[in-house]
Amino acid sequence: MRLLHWEALCAIVAFALTLLFVLVPGPYPMALFTFIAQPLFAIVAIGYLSKVLADLRRQGSL
Amino acid sequence: MNLELRQIVMLLGTLTCLLGVILSIRTARTRFDRIETSGQDVNMGITRLPALAFAKLVAFAALIALPAGAVFIANYHTFEGVHEVRGCASCHVMLPMVNDMRDPNSGTLAARHYKNRWIAEDQCYHCHSDYGLAGNLEAKMTGFRHLARYTSRTYHEPIEARVRFDNKNCLNCHAGTPRFEAVQSHKTAHERLVSNQMICLNCHGQAHPTSAQRTPGSNDYARLMEKMK
Numbered sequence: 001m002r003l004l005h006w007e008a009l010c011a012i013v014a015f016a017l018t019l020l021f022v023l024v025p026g027p028y029p030m031a032l033f034t035f036i037a038q039p040l041f042a043i044v045a046i047g048y049l050s051k052v053l054a055d056l057r058r059q060g061s062l
Numbered sequence: 063m064n065l066e067l068r069q070i071v072m073l074l075g076t077l078t079c080l081l082g083v084i085l086s087i088r089t090a091r092t093r094f095d096r097i098e099t100s101g102q103d104v105n106m107g108i109t110r111l112p113a114l115a116f117a118k119l120v121a122f123a124a125l126i127a128l129p130a131g132a133v134f135i136a137n138y139h140t141f142e143g144v145h146e147v148r149g150c151a152s153c154h155v156m157l158p159m160v161n162d163m164r165d166p167n168s169g170t171l172a173a174r175h176y177k178n179r180w181i182a183e184d185q186c187y188h189c190h191s192d193y194g195l196a197g198n199l200e201a202k203m204t205g206f207r208h209l210a211r212y213t214s215r216t217y218h219e220p221i222e223a224r225v226r227f228d229n230k231n232c233l234n235c236h237a238g239t240p241r242f243e244a245v246q247s248h249k250t251a252h253e254r255l256v257s258n259q260m261i262c263l264n265c266h267g268q269a270h271p272t273s274a275q276r277t278p279g280s281n282d283y284a285r286l287m288e289k290m291k
Contacts, residue, residue: 008090022075
């Protein structure tokens, strides 16, 4: 089972937008980074942590 | 090799993002249930790790550690890069202010500060960001609002400042200097200047080109909107 599939795909998109902003720091790349890439990274972190918690509960560690 | 901070940020940011993409692709393709049952080890040179532990480490790096690093590095441009005049001029609505400031024949306050080198660098940010943590954060939030308005094209020319300019930005440098103190009206109006009841521009003229000059179709519009060299 690909447990972290959508989280990884979102991270790829966010990394691509961040790379664009790092290399070409203009207003449009900045807007993409600020309003899309950063929230995507936050969603990825939440998705990852929720699955880690679920895994820990499944193992009886929590 | 003499690298500037900006180039180091670009290099580190590129490496972090590329590594993040590679590890994210690997994480997206990882089937954790198969790895769990395979029971294989991964040789990391200095130690051997169970394949499942290695896959979890890769996932943590791809989804938590590297994104945190990428956001930290990229925000250099957001919080430090925008101090530069070039950062302000990258939005075309700011070109009239920057072109006028760099025009040696202009008599506006901004141009006089620029050509006399009263402010050596980051001239826009020096006058338009109130000092102190709260002021700076407020300036950043205003910047985010401007970014959203600019990139969504929900603005009209000529742009108008929504906030009242704080005299503190002027007084931080000028107050207490012999030339400032020698002017009688500065002493008379001191309280009103400090409390922003009276603005410096009342006596010292326009800071930037007027709204009329910045209106599309005006005689000065084409000159003020020339792309920066």
